[in-house]
Amino acid sequence: MNTHDGLSAIFEQYGNISRPFTHMPPEEALAIAREHYGADGDIRHLPTEKDDTFHIRCASGRGFIMKVEHPCEPREDVAFQTALLDDLKENAPDLPVPRVIRTQHDAPVLVHTDRAGQERQIRLLSYLQGVPLDHIPTSADGRRRIGAQLARLRHALAGFSHPGGDRAIIWDVRRLPDLRALLSLIEDPLHRACAQAAMTRFMDLLPDIGKLRTQILHNDFNRSNILARAHDDETLAGIIDFGDALRTAIAIDVSTAMVNQLPQDVTPDAAAFLSAPRDVLHGYVEHADLQLAEIGMLGHLLMARLLTRALITTWRAGMFSENRAYIMRHSQATWKQLAWFVERDADTISDLFVSDTSFSNRMGCKA
Numbered sequence: 105m106n107t108h109d110g111l112s113a114i115f116e117q118y119g120n121i122s123r124p125f126t127h128m129p130p131e132e133a134l135a136i137a138r139e140h141y142g143a144d145g146d147i148r149h150l151p152t153e154k155d156d157t158f159h160i161r162c163a164s165g166r167g168f169i170m171k172v173e174h175p176c177e178p179r180e181d182v183a184f185q186t187a188l189l190d191d192l193k194e195n196a197p198d199l200p201v202p203r204v205i206r207t208q209h210d211a212p213v214l215v216h217t218d219r220a221g222q223e224r225q226i227r228l229l230s231y232l233q234g235v236p237l238d239h240i241p242t243s244a245d246g247r248r249r250i251g252a253q254l255a256r257l258r259h260a261l262a263g264f265s266h267p268g269g270d271r272a273i274i275w276d277v278r279r280l281p282d283l284r285a286l287l288s289l290i291e292d293p294l295h296r297a298c299a300q301a302a303m304t305r306f307m308d309l310l311p312d313i314g315k316l317r318t319q320i321l322h323n324d325f326n327r328s329n330i331l332a333r334a335h336d337d338e339t340l341a342g343i344i345d346f347g348d349a350l351r352t353a354i355a356i357d358v359s360t361a362m363v364n365q366l367p368q369d370v371t372p373d374a375a376a377f378l379s380a381p382r383d384v385l386h387g388y389v390e391h392a393d394l395q396l397a398e399i400g401m402l403g404h405l406l407m408a409r410l411l412t413r414a415l416i417t418t419w420r421a422g423m424f425s426e427n428r429a430y431i432m433r434h435s436q437a438t439w440k441q442l443a444w445f446v447e448r449d450a451d452t453i454s455d456l457f458v459s460d461t462s463f464s465n466r467m468g469c470k471a
């Protein structure tokens with residue numbers, strides 16, 4: 105396949121949510137909230153990756169999030185996310201996740217043709233009070249709590265299954281081979297060589313990654329999707345954004361939470377570079393087991409997530425050139441972090457967390 109065909113194939117499979125669409129103005133959203141949910145109040149549009157999201161604050165003090173999906177969002181994906189949140193309400197009522205509010209006709213999803221003539225799937229979710237963790241500095245203890253909360257969520261979802269869970273998401277690192285054509289878009293030759301080396305290493309590991317335990321998982325446990333109680337209280341008050349949830353490897357879900365903790369300033373010293381992600385891991389293994397094969401894969405999965413981010417960022421910056429500076433704002437750090445992994449041989453990366461016997465012994469890990 106030549107580069108052009110390769111890029112077309114990627115767009116065909118993953119580009120739907122990047123297609124331009126007419127955004128819904130807040131007054132239209134509020135009219136729908138009144139008519140179908142009996143909800144009224146102040147409404148504010150929140151910036152999101154691919155949909156129209158609104159925060160509605162009622163005079164009573166109650167709050168809602170209204171998600172108006174991208175017109176191309178598959179029905180099955182929205183049904184899956186809805187079923188997932190309903191399942192958590194039933195089986196893990198203590199976990200602070202949004203509840204799906206029904207319409208006045210008791211439907212969890214409202215399919216609505218908007219004023220621009222686009223068919224939109226609409227959901228009303230309960231608003232969770234709290235401060236996103238990316239707005240406040242996190243302590244080691246706070247990072248352990250993130251890991252612990254992710255472990256609880258994994259346990260809570262262990263029995264959940266749904267046909268929509270097997271969806272293809274570009275952010276699932278197992279999809280990296282599909283993104284190979286994007287390598288040619290990387291302009292800087294050093295960056296391209298680094299990405300190529302990471303891709304080659306990842307391809308070698310793919311058969312082993314395919315053997316890891318899977319289940320339905322959040323898979324976007326980054327700080328913007330986790331809420332603390334207040335600026336000065338790191339107690340976790342909310343888990344939001346199940347937009348990337350799917351059935352994937354447990355180790356991938358853990359590595360996604362860890363990668364978000366890598367320092368922007370990259371240091372050669374492994375202990376310093378990995379200290380914050382390791383806090384998340386320690387909190388996790390206090391509450392959920394990880395097998396030796398999973399722990400040995402974590403370093404590679406961190407590399408894979410960084411490669412995914414670098415490739416998607418490069419792709420998007422090319423597609424939305426007017427927004428290039430915003431899209432690329434963290435990319436220098438991503439390239440440096442990726443190079444950190446590529447510069448070390450594969451065995452060293454496999455050992456990064458396995459040799460941390462303080463927890464692998466405690467868990468009595470077995471391969």
Ligand SMILES: Nc1ncnc2c1ncn2[C@@H]1O[C@H](COP(=O)(O)OP(=O)(O)O)[C@@H](O)[C@H]1O
Nearest residue numbers: 150152153169202229230231232328344345347
């Ligand atoms: N249920 C909720 N409670 C409180 N805030 C929410 C909720 N859902 C979304 N938000 C706010 O809206 C922002 C974007 O929503 P999110 O679903 O995370 O979209 P994206 O996929 O673009 O990250 C979040 O970062 C958060 O500030």
Ligand SMILES: [Mg+2]
Nearest residue numbers: 328329344345
């Ligand atoms: Mg989010």
